[in-house]
Amino acid sequence: MNEQERFDQLWNDYLEGELNETRFAELRGLMANDDGRLSAAVKDFQVHRLLCFQAKDSDARHEAFVSATMSKLRQPPDEFVRNVVGKIPRMQRSSVIPRIPNWTLSAAATFVIMATIWFFTHQRSTTIAKITDLSGPALWTGDGGRVISNLQTGTILSGGTLEGTSPSSWVELTFNDGSILTLSGDSMLTFSDLEYKELYLKRGGLSADVKPQSKPMLVYTRSAKLIIRGTRFDVQTEMASTSLDVHNGLVEIRRISDGQSVRVPASYRAVAAADQALTPVPTPSAVHSWESDMGRGSREEFYGKWKPEPNGVGGLLGAIPYVTSKEKIIFACSMSVSPAQTPVILNANSQIKVRGMLKKSSRLWVGLTLRQPGGEFAGRFQVTKQVGERFDLTFLLSEFELDPSLKHAQAELPTELDGLIIDAIYAHTLHDQVGLEVSHFGISESTLP
Amino acid sequence: MLRVRSSDNPDFTNLIHRIRDGDQSCFEIIVRRLERPLRAWLATHASPAVDVDEIAQRTFVIAFNKLDTFESGTNFAAWIFTIARYQLLAELQRLRRVADYHARFAPELLERELERRVQEPVECVEERLDHLRKCLDSIEGNLRKYVFWRYDEEIPLEEMANRTGRSVGAIKKQLWQIRRKLQHCVEVKMQSKSVTL
Numbered sequence: 001m002n003e004q005e006r007f008d009q010l011w012n013d014y015l016e017g018e019l020n021e022t023r024f025a026e027l028r029g030l031m032a033n034d035d036g037r038l039s040a041a042v043k044d045f046q047v048h049r050l051l052c053f054q055a056k057d058s059d060a061r062h063e064a065f066v067s068a069t070m071s072k073l074r075q076p077p078d079e080f081v082r083n084v085v086g087k088i089p090r091m092q093r094s095s096v097i098p099r100i101p102n103w104t105l106s107a108a109a110t111f112v113i114m115a116t117i118w119f120f121t122h123q124r125s126t127t128i129a130k131i132t133d134l135s136g137p138a139l140w141t142g143d144g145g146r147v148i149s150n151l152q153t154g155t156i157l158s159g160g161t162l163e164g165t166s167p168s169s170w171v172e173l174t175f176n177d178g179s180i181l182t183l184s185g186d187s188m189l190t191f192s193d194l195e196y197k198e199l200y201l202k203r204g205g206l207s208a209d210v211k212p213q214s215k216p217m218l219v220y221t222r223s224a225k226l227i228i229r230g231t232r233f234d235v236q237t238e239m240a241s242t243s244l245d246v247h248n249g250l251v252e253i254r255r256i257s258d259g260q261s262v263r264v265p266a267s268y269r270a271v272a273a274a275d276q277a278l279t280p281v282p283t284p285s286a287v288h289s290w291e292s293d294m295g296r297g298s299r300e301e302f303y304g305k306w307k308p309e310p311n312g313v314g315g316l317l318g319a320i321p322y323v324t325s326k327e328k329i330i331f332a333c334s335m336s337v338s339p340a341q342t343p344v345i346l347n348a349n350s351q352i353k354v355r356g357m358l359k360k361s362s363r364l365w366v367g368l369t370l371r372q373p374g375g376e377f378a379g380r381f382q383v384t385k386q387v388g389e390r391f392d393l394t395f396l397l398s399e400f401e402l403d404p405s406l407k408h409a410q411a412e413l414p415t416e417l418d419g420l421i422i423d424a425i426y427a428h429t430l431h432d433q434v435g436l437e438v439s440h441f442g443i444s445e446s447t448l449p
Numbered sequence: 450m451l452r453v454r455s456s457d458n459p460d461f462t463n464l465i466h467r468i469r470d471g472d473q474s475c476f477e478i479i480v481r482r483l484e485r486p487l488r489a490w491l492a493t494h495a496s497p498a499v500d501v502d503e504i505a506q507r508t509f510v511i512a513f514n515k516l517d518t519f520e521s522g523t524n525f526a527a528w529i530f531t532i533a534r535y536q537l538l539a540e541l542q543r544l545r546r547v548a549d550y551h552a553r554f555a556p557e558l559l560e561r562e563l564e565r566r567v568q569e570p571v572e573c574v575e576e577r578l579d580h581l582r583k584c585l586d587s588i589e590g591n592l593r594k595y596v597f598w599r600y601d602e603e604i605p606l607e608e609m610a611n612r613t614g615r616s617v618g619a620i621k622k623q624l625w626q627i628r629r630k631l632q633h634c635v636e637v638k639m640q641s642k643s644v645t646l
Contacts, residue, residue, distance in 0.1 A: 012622065012624070028557065050577065050581050051599075053578070054582065055600035065480075069484070070480065072506065073473060149500070
């Protein structure tokens with residue numbers, strides 16, 4: 001292989017994101033040796049980027065961009081300054097260096113070195129956790145308002161707010177001491193670890209496997225405070241209630257409204273809500289069937305736009321757009337199934353039902369977000385079908401396949417769905433808004449052999 | 450000077466007057482008209498680490514807040530692109546301060562060349578995009594499927610290799626040859642027809 005062929009090969013690998021550090025250095029060297037290669041590479045890069053741009057371009061994306069931009073204009077001035085101007089790098093001030101005695105320079109240099117050592121020491125202490133696995137779109141806001149949307153496995157984080165921005169989002173965060181938090185679905189968690197771990201679960205669900213703590217870890221929701229020393233548990237928060245399931249150890253839960261608290265042992269559940277007794281009860285046995293209740297208006301377990309059905313009997317959950325981790329826009333709606341209720345477990349005879357309508361015939365995806373009985377993420381599995389304007393579909397469990405976006409984690413995910421807990425059920429269409437509205441989701445057991 | 454096709458550069462004067470009088474909704478018309486060419490231009494001039502949408506959004510927000518400084522009678526689209534250019538350069542400067550940036554995202558020479566091109570007159574990117582679509586339509590279906598798989602469906606190269614019975618290396622080379630064909634086709638079309646306003 002001659003030098004040009006080698007360059008072409010490395011360049012293509014670069015565009016495909018397949019270069020390691022050594023080959024990257026080789027590419028840089030080959031590029032530096034020949035101006036013609038650089039020029040050709042830039043032209044190829046620009047065509048590549050335009051192809052990416054036009055592939056992702058759609059009316060839905062256009063609308064989403066316009067809408068997001070206009071919403072930023074409407075922010076009050078203070079918020080604008082924080083969110084926008086704060087991100088703009090400040091201009092470097094021009095400076096004139098005056099004549100300074102040598103001893104002053106030496107002292108200044110010593111100070112700079114000490115300050116640098118302190119800065120880096122301090123910096124290390126502020127990185128408290130890292131992303132150890134993730135799937136679906138997620139955002140992190142921290143470090144003085146910096147927002148990172150392209151989170152990846154291995155991303156190191158200081159304290160801040162982690163947000164799962166879709167029903168399919170799932171992020172595993174490992175603290176420096178080995179404690180693991182798993183945030184799933186449409187959720188928001190603010191976390192810090194200064195003298196002790198302090199978490200604010202503002203939305204959604206969290207599974208935790210906490211190493212023994214010298215000072216208790218605290219988890220706050222709108223309705224409860226949890227005090228943890230080392231245990232495994234799941235917590236799910238809604239507007240007026242917090243549900244806690246303890247798998248291992250002991251967790252103290254305190255109801256915010258009246259300060260009452262109880263200790264919840266392993267295999268017990270407690271719900272902190274103003275309208276029910278705060279008493280641990282054995283974790284309910286699993287069930288194998290479940291029906292959505294769309295008739296009670298918009299609720300936190302919904303992801304989508306709810307409206308009453310025209311006949312006034314039930315409700316319709318309309319798909320709303322969101323941008324996937326691959327920057328594609330899909331239109332999705334979803335419902336939590338198990339977190340705050342009795343676990344719904346799949347078995348070999350499970351059937352998944354979905355009923356609803358579209359404005360025009362389209363391909364529809366129906367999927368399940370699953371977790372292991374111990375709380376670990378077990379993947380998203382889905383099925384797709386071309387459907388008409390009204391659909392009433394029943395799928396067998398055997399028809400479901402792993403979401404292709406999780407292919408990288410296939411080896412770590414179960415292949416048998418039998419025995420897994422359903423976290424959420426979702427439906428979506430791709431790219432074009434075709435007015436997906438779901439009136440019913442259901443899980444049942446087939447009576448057929 | 451901003452080279453755009455005439456339909457890309459409507460008279461924004463009336464809209465700007467109305468925005469200055471407090472009708473914020475008129476700015477939406479401007480965003481709708483200019484966001485695609487702006488994002489396309491940014492996509493072809495930004496290194497891979499830059500969040501193009503964020504720069505485009507920041508550009509519009511700054512333009513809105515600095516609208517009083519826009520000189521009536523001058524080219525509004527060019528003014529927007531100038532703001533975008535400075536925002537992009539500022540972002541590139543910021544990224545250069547990230548220690549391992551070059552090791553992770555782009556060969557330094559590539560980035561320098563892109564930065565040099567940022568400072569060149571802004572060409573009509575939307576026209577280039579139109580030509581690209583036409584050029585794509587003109588390539589034979591057997592080759593077009595590779596582009597569709599790679600860019601629209603984002604199918605991994607291994608999967609493309611399985612589907613076609615070819616090696617991953619051959620797929621990469623095929624994609625590269627298609628891009629070269631497209632690049633040549635677009636250049637020919639751009640040279641044969643351009644309008645300067």
